[in-house]
Amino acid sequence: MSGTLSLVDLAGAVALLLWGTHMVQSGVQRTFGPRLRHVLGTALKSRARAFLAGMGVTAVLQSSTATGLMVAGFAAGGLVDLVPALAVMLGANVGSTLIVQALSFDVSALSPALILVGVVMFRRKGAERVHDLGRVAIGLGLMLLALHQLLGLMAPYEDAPSLRLLLGAISTSPILDVLLAAAVTWAFHSSVAVVLVVMSFAANGVVPPEAAFALVLGANLGTAINPVLEAPAGDGPASRRLPVGNLVTRIIGTVIALAAIEPISRLMVGLQPDDARAVADFHTLFNVALALVFLPLLKPYAAFLRVLMPNRIDPADPSRPLYLDAAARETPVVALGGAAREALRLADVLESMLEGSRDVFQRWDRRVLAETGRLDDVLDSLNTAIKSYVTSLDGDVLADKDVRRLDEILTFAMNLEQAGDVVDRNLLSHAAKCIARGLAFSPEEGARIVGMMERLIRNLRTAASLFMTHDPRAARLLAEEKIAFRQIEEEATRAHLARLRAGRTDAAETSGLHLDLLRDLKQINSHIVAAAAYPVLVREGELLPSRILSAHATTDDAR
Known part of the structure; x- marks a missing residue:
C-alpha cells in the first residue's frame, strides 16, 4: 500500500x-x-x-x-x-x-x-x-x-x-x-x-x-x-x-x-x-x-x-499553390498571370471564412467555429507563397505596367490575408466567448450582424471581379461601401449609449460585444476595399489623400 x-x-x-x-x-x-x-x-x-x-x-x-x-x-x-x-x-x-x-x-x-x-x-x-x-x-x-x-x-x-x-x-x-x-x-x-x-x-x-x-x-x-x-x-x-x-x-x-x-x-x-x-x-x-x-x-x-524526408505533395491540400509555376518566372507576364489566379483563391478562402462565421453566429456551432479558424492557416500559406513568388521575379525585365500589376497583386493578397486575421482573431474569438458564457444577442443585433456579413460577402465578390476588370465604376461602388458600414456602426453606437443612459445594464455586455463585432466587420470591409478599389481609384486620380476638409477650403467657404 x-x-x-x-x-x-x-x-x-x-x-x-x-x-x-x-x-x-x-x-x-x-x-x-x-x-x-x-x-x-x-x-x-x-x-x-x-x-x-x-x-x-x-x-x-x-x-x-x-x-x-x-x-x-x-x-x-x-x-x-x-x-x-x-x-x-x-x-x-x-x-x-x-x-x-x-x-x-x-x-x-x-x-x-x-x-x-x-x-x-x-x-x-x-x-x-x-x-x-x-x-x-x-x-x-x-x-x-x-x-x-x-x-x-x-x-x-x-x-x-x-x-x-x-x-x-x-x-x-x-x-x-x-x-x-x-x-x-x-x-x-x-x-x-x-x-x-x-x-x-x-x-x-x-x-x-x-x-x-x-x-x-x-x-x-x-x-x-x-x-x-x-x-x-x-x-x-x-x-x-x-x-x-x-x-x-x-x-x-x-x-x-x-x-x-x-x-x-x-x-x-x-x-x-x-x-x-x-x-x-x-x-x-x-x-x-x-x-x-x-x-x-x-x-x-x-x-x-x-x-x-522530402516534401509530400497532396493535391487535395487547399494551402498548396496551384498556379505558381516555377518555370514561368522566365516570362514575367505569364508569371504575373499565374500569381493573379492564385490571389483569387485567397478571395475564395476568405469567402468561406465569412460564410463560416455567419453560420457560427446563427447556430453557435463549435465544430463550424473550429473549421473556420483553420482556414486562416490556408490564407497565410497562400499569401506567403504568392509574396515569395512575385518578389522573386527579375525587376529589370519588368515593364512599368508589369510593376504596377505586381504591386496590385501584393496589395490584394496582403489585404485579404489581413482581413482573414481579423476574422480569426476577432470575430471567431468573440463567437467563442459567447458560446463559453452562454450569451445571446437580441434579434435586432443578430440580424444586423448576419446582414453585415452577407454584405461583406457581396463586397468580396465585387472586389474579386474588380481585381480582374479594373472597372472604375465598380471601384467607386465598392469604395462607397465604407460609408455604409460607418453609418451602421454609428447607428449601433447611438443605440448602445441610449440603452446605458436608460439604465439597461442587463444588455450591456452583449451590446458592447455587438459593437466590437461591428467594428471588426467594418475593418474587414476596409481591407476588402483597399485590396481592389483603391488601386483602381488611385490610377484614375479619383482617390483623395484625406477625408478631412482642408484649411484652404474652409477659409474660402468662409469668404
Whole structure:
C-alpha cells in the first residue's frame, strides 16, 4: 500500500510540474506571444542570431518544445528555411540548461510567495496583461513546489538498499544509464526534473560522477523523443525534419560523449569538486559543445534532411499553390498571370471564412467555429507563397505596367490575408466567448450582424471581379461601401449609449460585444476595399489623400 501511495505521490508531483510549465508557457505566450514570434521571425535571417533567439525565448518560455513549435510554425508557413530553424533548436537546447542552472540552487522558498502574488494578479479584473503575468507567477510557483516535492519524495529512497543495488548495477554500464534516463525523461516529459534528480543522487553519493553524466546524456536524448513522436503524421515526412534533425544531433553528441565518458568525468570532477554542480555544468557544456560543432555544418545537414524526408505533395491540400509555376518566372507576364489566379483563391478562402462565421453566429456551432479558424492557416500559406513568388521575379525585365500589376497583386493578397486575421482573431474569438458564457444577442443585433456579413460577402465578390476588370465604376461602388458600414456602426453606437443612459445594464455586455463585432466587420470591409478599389481609384486620380476638409477650403467657404 505504501508503495502504491508513493507512486501516486510521484505521479502527482510530475503532473504538477507539467501543469506549472504549461501555465508559464500559456501566460508568457498570451502576454508576449506576438513579440516573441517577432523576435524569432527577425532573428531567423542568420544562424548566429537564430541560435541566440532560441536560447533567449526558451529561457523565457521554460520549454524548448514550445520554442520548437513556434519555429515549426514559421517553417510550415514557408517563412523560414530549415537551416536557421535548426539553429534555433540548438539555441533552445542551451536555453533549457539555463533553467536547470537556475533551479539547481535552493529556490523552493520562493514558491509560496510566487503563488500568492500570482493569485492576486490573476484575480485582478480589467487588466489582461496583469492577469496573464499572474498566470506566469503561479506557474513558476507550482514548478518550484513540484520540484521540491519531487526531490523530497526521492530523498528517502536514496539510501534504500534496493535502489542503491539497482543504481550500482547499472552504474557499471553507461549505455544502460543513457537508456534508463531517456525512458524516464520521455515518460516525465521533462528533462529538467530528471537532471535535478540526478544532481540529488550525485550529491548524496548514490551514483558516481561517471554514471551521473551518462544519465544526463540520457535525459538530453529523452527530451528530443517526444517532439518526433508527436509530430502530425498527416503533414508527411517533411513535417518531421526539425524534430528528427534535433534528435539526430542529440544522438550523435551522446555517442561521442559516451565514447569519451571516462576522461570527461575526470576533467569535470577536477574542475568542479561539488558533484551536483558538476552534473549541472556538464549538462550545459554538452549542449554548448553540440551547438558549436553543428552550427557551421547546418547547411549540408539540412540538405541531408531534405533528401531523407522530402516534401509530400497532396493535391487535395487547399494551402498548396496551384498556379505558381516555377518555370514561368522566365516570362514575367505569364508569371504575373499565374500569381493573379492564385490571389483569387485567397478571395475564395476568405469567402468561406465569412460564410463560416455567419453560420457560427446563427447556430453557435463549435465544430463550424473550429473549421473556420483553420482556414486562416490556408490564407497565410497562400499569401506567403504568392509574396515569395512575385518578389522573386527579375525587376529589370519588368515593364512599368508589369510593376504596377505586381504591386496590385501584393496589395490584394496582403489585404485579404489581413482581413482573414481579423476574422480569426476577432470575430471567431468573440463567437467563442459567447458560446463559453452562454450569451445571446437580441434579434435586432443578430440580424444586423448576419446582414453585415452577407454584405461583406457581396463586397468580396465585387472586389474579386474588380481585381480582374479594373472597372472604375465598380471601384467607386465598392469604395462607397465604407460609408455604409460607418453609418451602421454609428447607428449601433447611438443605440448602445441610449440603452446605458436608460439604465439597461442587463444588455450591456452583449451590446458592447455587438459593437466590437461591428467594428471588426467594418475593418474587414476596409481591407476588402483597399485590396481592389483603391488601386483602381488611385490610377484614375479619383482617390483623395484625406477625408478631412482642408484649411484652404474652409477659409474660402468662409469668404
